[in-house]
Amino acid sequence: MRILVTGSTGKLGSALLNQLESSDYQIKLTSRRKPERIGNGEWVYSDLLSGEGLEEAVKDVDVIIHAATSPVKHSKIVEVSGFKEFLGKMQHIKNMIYPSIVGIDEIPFTYYKQKLEAEELLRNSAIPHTIVRSTQFHHFVENIFLSKPFFNRYIVPGNFKFQSVDVNEFAKHLIGLVEKGPHGRIEDFAGPEILTLKEMAKQKIKLNHEPNKVFSIALPGKLSKSFFEGKNTNPLRKLGGISFEEYLRDKVINT
Numbered sequence: 200m201r202i203l204v205t206g207s208t209g210k211l212g213s214a215l216l217n218q219l220e221s222s223d224y225q226i227k228l229t230s231r232r233k234p235e236r237i238g239n240g241e242w243v244y245s246d247l248l249s250g251e252g253l254e255e256a257v258k259d260v261d262v263i264i265h266a267a268t269s270p271v272k273h274s275k276i277v278e279v280s281g282f283k284e285f286l287g288k289m290q291h292i293k294n295m296i297y298p299s300i301v302g303i304d305e306i307p308f309t310y311y312k313q314k315l316e317a318e319e320l321l322r323n324s325a326i327p328h329t330i331v332r333s334t335q336f337h338h339f340v341e342n343i344f345l346s347k348p349f350f351n352r353y354i355v356p357g358n359f360k361f362q363s364v365d366v367n368e369f370a371k372h373l374i375g376l377v378e379k380g381p382h383g384r385i386e387d388f389a390g391p392e393i394l395t396l397k398e399m400a401k402q403k404i405k406l407n408h409e410p411n412k413v414f415s416i417a418l419p420g421k422l423s424k425s426f427f428e429g430k431n432t433n434p435l436r437k438l439g440g441i442s443f444e445e446y447l448r449d450k451v452i453n454t
């Protein structure tokens with residue numbers, strides 16, 4: 200079985216590559232930049248924006264795990280129209296595994312609407328596929344909200360809720376889907392606990408013995424309301440075992 204991992208330089212792509220390296224699968228990788236380490240895999244250049252290399256990327260491949268994404272730059276093309284073009288080259292694919300995000304149908308955020316459009320394109324195609332939505336990754340929440348204190352304060356919308364999950368655990372889950380074959384949209388994959396951003400910030404401060412404090416702000420609007428209400432969580436699908444605190448502790452040990 201030959202698996203193509205798109206977005207092979209990204210967080211999920213790298214986690215997939217690390218785990219697939221020790222498997223019996225033949226691995227093909229694609230992205231615009233070449234990953235630093237490709238192990239036994241074959242890397243090909245491709246760009247969802249221009250369409251260059253997409254044909255070559257899917258050649259002689261059985262299963263695709265699509266971890267390429269561009270939430271900010273040219274997102275409409277990469278997530279939707281480029282993705283549609285990519286789907287057009289997949290007639291031979293046995294399972295297109297599409298990682299999506301919990302709550303995209305309820306959260307009014309442009310990137311999420313595009314992910315929903317991509318899900319629909321896949322669902323309406325003849326390509327055998329599996330769609331699985333995950334909650335936000337631990338590092339993603341940390342990088343977006345807790346990377347930089349200002350004047351010894353993490354200024355955050357403290358009432359936002361997250362059920363973040365370890366990216367390696369989600370990668371393992373996706374790899375586990377390869378042998379199961381196409382299943383359409385399957386159940387979500389979510390982290391072990393639901394925390395407010397304020398609680399997450401406090402955990403980081405405590406664990407790193409930081410002098411910082413949390414300054415919580417309330418943001419107006421529908422988008423904020425949906426994170427406050429936890430539309431991005433799924434309490435019934437606590438499949439991840441590594442908590443945000445454990446992720447932080449692991450980082451301290453490994454740096």
Ligand SMILES: NC(=O)c1ccc[n+]([C@@H]2O[C@H](COP(=O)([O-])OP(=O)(O)OC[C@H]3O[C@@H](n4cnc5c(N)ncnc54)[C@H](OP(=O)(O)O)[C@@H]3O)[C@@H](O)[C@H]2O)c1
Pocket residue numbers: 205206207208209210211212229230231232233245246247248249265266267268269277298299300301314333334335336337339340
């Ligand atoms: N981040 C989260 O918290 C989260 C949560 C749930 C689900 N997901 C989903 O998981 C998937 C992977 O997310 P991630 O966080 O791992 O993303 P990421 O770290 O930002 O990686 C994105 C990858 O896409 C590639 N890429 C970007 N533009 C491209 C283009 N024009 N053509 C081809 N490749 C391109 C990048 O490589 P090059 O720049 O080298 O091309 C990179 O390898 C996405 O579908 C995302 O929606 C993410």
